[in-house]
Amino acid sequence: MSRGLFGTDGVRGRANTHPMTAEMALRLGAAAGRYFRRSGANSAHRVVIGKDTRLSGYMLENALTAGLTSTGMNVLLLGPVPTPAVGFLTRSMRADVGIMISASHNPAEDNGIKFFGPDGFKLSDEAEAEIESIVAGEIVPADPARIGRAKRIDDGRGRYVEYAKTTFPAGQRLDGLKVVIDCANGAAYRAAPDVLWELGAEVIPLGVKPDGSNINAGVGSTHPEACAQAVLDHGAHLGISLDGDADRVIIIDEQGRVADGDQIMALMAARWAEQGRLRGGALVATVMSNLGLEHFLSARGLRLERTRVGDRYVVERMREGGFNLGGEQSGHIVMTDYATTGDGLIAAMQVLAAMADTGHSASTLAAQFDPVPQLLRNVRYAAGADPLSAAEVRAVIAQAEARLAGTGRVLIRKSGTEPLIRVMAEAENEAILREVVDGIVAAVEKAA
Template structure:
């Protein structure tokens, strides 16, 4: 069956537009409930968290209606980071976890992410089965078997304790000044509280959500305000999270931004020194910079690349037992501690390294010199297929020939937004710019 609902990270789109409508959320909830209640008998639970989008109320209620209609008991966490759902699903012995969030997307968008009873995101096969149930329709439970819904007030605090427990026993952040930008999103209470409890002097940004300002000129997609705050306050480091707090960008004391590749390089090298990095392998996607691969190779380590999407990183990690992976965009996955990307946890590991080494953020956050990389996005309308246009395919073929032996090219359709992403790497920056702009021009002409 051709997938119409699920992308690379659950179901996502503009609120009140297919597939992100209340009616569809109800149907998805019913289908997910039926899928996870295949085994009859016993108590069946689902944990639901959300970020701070206005539409989250609508989807929370719609999903609850669909799930309870099939006999699932619903535990509502309210606004919590995505990794909290991954943690609390197995902790609360739930059959299913759901996060209502569109991550780094604008406030008008929303999404539905699923976690299995083990706290890991569902496989493509499981999502396809749920989608088939949506299409076929689901018979509701008998009246006496309808599920119940209950608000869980301390879910966030359980998650916060888990976060603190990932640092070495007794480690404190006393004397460290930290800017933390929560993107007016799911971590707007969690991140400042955890850092303060550990002793840091916290300068919070993006902690006043109103339902419409999530990711609005703040957070990991727009880190400029946080970078300015780091310099203005003389902070030691800045942590920028996205709307659901599963990704991070770091800012050193000079205001320079470090992406996920630099954070992964630091952690991989450190874990390898401690003989903690399983098989000497870091897992990342095809988007990660060639400089990261060279950095690892120079230390006798290896980079395993996957398709774009943190779920594919995690799938590769689980298949081989590897314990560290992530994406250039800032998803950092540490399966020793968590089941999915956790921006705040990764930031805390960086702070721990600052405490352990006594080195400034500027030294730790620049592990390698990145190969010049250029990424441009082209938005397209529903129903358009610009990558199938003959002129676009011709431009891509010409670019690949031009870069042969000099760099690499990656053209893909985003799995979370209606965008064509054009990325290339090359030591010759003039050539890099010419190649990317040539393809972008043809894609724009096609749309």
């Protein structure tokens, strides 16, 4: 089946521009309702909908609700909650489908729609393609007597808060720890500070005043410098920087230094392996993860299983191989013992648990390996353009791969959520690294 509507993480775009329009959201809701509704069954069908704090979330929430109820689905509206809360509550509330309205780390002008199946996991490519085919066709509405209802769920956030606390080691507390929590003015702006405070930490909140247009604006995991400065200003022991929907996290140590998802995964993999908790003796990560992480794991007799970019593909490999830890360098940390998707808050709590358990500082725990020098640059291209197909671009990439053969690697790919070409390379020699990336970027820019 063809796929043009769905990207690597649901449907994304600029608000009020195709496909992020009220009309398309209504059709997506109706198509999802038709896909998940069992034909001819008389039982109730539920869908839970969460969102982040973007202004356009109101529009898309109402449109999705109209589409879903028109095909007989009963809609449970959670309001602003983290993406992992939607995965959790889809299972907990025995829903047929979960939907999160969010563009994650993107600016407030963007938005997105992510779907979760009844098991709480994101839909497969095949399921998304089927929904896309329904969108393109004629959607049959329900009989008048079977139109669905909509209901606001007031305690959805509270249910997630209580669950998140159960993932922290029983009997441990965070007393004496001062923690900066940057919620990116996004979906976790109330839940994350509540969890940390209830576990005993002294909480310094940042990015907790959403106004509909300031999500990810100078704060959050894409702008960790704000959290780093707050850590230094307040003399905090740790900084936790979430993104707009709280499914990814960046850690800041007490010296204001940033630790990405690779360092967090290295810490967790080593600790879980020592505790006999790491299933399959492996960590699942994407092709973007640093070679230093691979060397770190190999030295401990562990494997790094690589996948294509996208936390959904990490999760698919984890489920196929029976692994329970995976993630992305960008900060998606997936722990299937606890969650069905990346959960920035629960991942940060694993770091806090290590601090409480060992007495070590964040700077000690969050620097598990020396990364191989890595450089990533993004090149924006116009709609309809395909710069990677240009002969001159392919030739420059081939030259770069030959130059780094045996000493590094090159990874070029299109973003699944934005019109960007991502140019990434790794090499021990930083001068050569810059030359290689600059050459590829120049070629792509010319072709774009």
